[in-house]
Amino acid sequence: MVNYEDLPLFPLHVVLFPEMPLPLHIFEPRYREMILRCREENSPFGVVLIGSGEETGAEAVPQAIGTTARIMQFEEMPDGRMNILVFGEMRFQVARTFRDKPYLSAHVRPFSEEASEPGGLREATERAAELFRQYLRTLFASTGRPLSTLQLPQDPEYLSYAIASVLQVPSADKQCLLELTDTAARLTRECDLLRAEIEAQGSVSGMTAVKVSAQELSKLASLN
Numbered sequence: 350m351v352n353y354e355d356l357p358l359f360p361l362h363v364v365l366f367p368e369m370p371l372p373l374h375i376f377e378p379r380y381r382e383m384i385l386r387c388r389e390e391n392s393p394f395g396v397v398l399i400g401s402g403e404e405t406g407a408e409a410v411p412q413a414i415g416t417t418a419r420i421m422q423f424e425e426m427p428d429g430r431m432n433i434l435v436f437g438e439m440r441f442q443v444a445r446t447f448r449d450k451p452y453l454s455a456h457v458r459p460f461s462e463e464a465s466e467p468g469g470l471r472e473a474t475e476r477a478a479e480l481f482r483q484y485l486r487t488l489f490a491s492t493g494r495p496l497s498t499l500q501l502p503q504d505p506e507y508l509s510y511a512i513a514s515v516l517q518v519p520s521a522d523k524q525c526l527l528e529l530t531d532t533a534a535r536l537t538r539e540c541d542l543l544r545a546e547i548e549a550q551g552s553v554s555g556m557t558a559v560k561v562s563a564q565e566l567s568k569l570a571s572l573n
Contacts, residue, residue, distance in 0.1 A: 350392055351417055356441070357383045357394040358453040360409040364523035365396040365416040366510040367437045375431040379451035384420070384431055393417040393438055395457065398524050408453055413443050414460055414528045437510075440527065462506060465533035473536035474505040480543040481512050487550045488515075509535040518542055 359380060365371050375381055387394050397415035418435035425431050441457040465473075478501055502508040513526040513535070522542065529535040 351439070351441075352390075352392055353441075353457055353459075355447065355454050356417070356457050357387060357450075358397055358411060358415070358443075358446070358455055359383070359394055359418070360397050360399045360411045360453065362399055362520060363396070364398050364513075364520055364527055365418060365435075365437045366514045366523075366527060367416055367439060368507055368510055369437045369514040370421075370434060371396065371418065371437070372432070372434050375433060378429075381429055381431060383452045384423075384433060387420060388423065393419045393435075395441060395455065396435075396437070397443070398520055408448065411443065411446075411453070412524055414440060414524070415443065415457075416440050416527070461530065462532060463530045465505075465531050470505055470533040470536075473533045473540070474508060476540050477512060477536040477543070478508060480540055480547070481508075481515075484543050484547055485515075487547065488517075505536065506532045509539060512536075512539045512543070516542055516546065518546070 359373075363371065375384055383394060386392075394417070395415045396418045397411035399409040400412045401410045416437040417439050419438050420433050421436050422434035423431065424433070440460040442460045443455045443457055445456040447454045447456075481501065502511055509526075509532050513523055516523070516539070526535055526538060529538065
């Protein structure tokens with residue numbers, strides 16, 4: 350259950366998309382308190398990209414659009430630090446922030462997807478899926494994991510979030526994708542980004558392998 354009136358926020362230099370995983374290491378006392386509260390209440394918190402400021406220390410100023418995060422795995426260490434795995438659930442828009450607790454919270458409202466024109470959506474989905482497979486071949490080149498084991502999402506909206514999450518582009522570009530409310534428009538923009546990334550990878554050592562982080566592999570594994 351989402352508490353729209355007082356949603357705990359976790360400002361990060363990361364953009365979380367619906368249905369996508371995100372591993373987090375929690376060490377600051379204020380965020381350990383937040384995570385324990387969410388576990389006790391069986392409620393999500395919100396992941397928001399930092400607009401200005403830093404993840405640690407003084408309060409950061411978040412972007413207005415974020416994604417609720419549900420805790421799926423939890424490990425607490427003897428010193429109180431935590432390793433958690435969350436999955437994105439739904440997008441929200443920050444209406445008002447509160448600073449009456451050790452961590453930031455906000456009154457939020459749902460940020461929903463709008464219907465796309467069926468013909469344009471079908472075409473954008475097919476183009477994006479083809480380019481995404483081509484992009485993944487370069488990412489998998491250094492992992493030894495066969496691409497044939499990966500099944501891309503059939504749902505266009507889910508596919509658009511998967512592409513946005515895996516794309517190795519600046520967080521500002523990912524935030525723009527998160528804020529789009531038309532799936533066809535998101536997929537079309539992703540096609541442009543995929544083409545640019547494929548071209549850039551091809552210009553470096555003749556399509557040599559790109560290093561893929563464990564976090565990126567966990568996102569790819571979640572597509573199966």
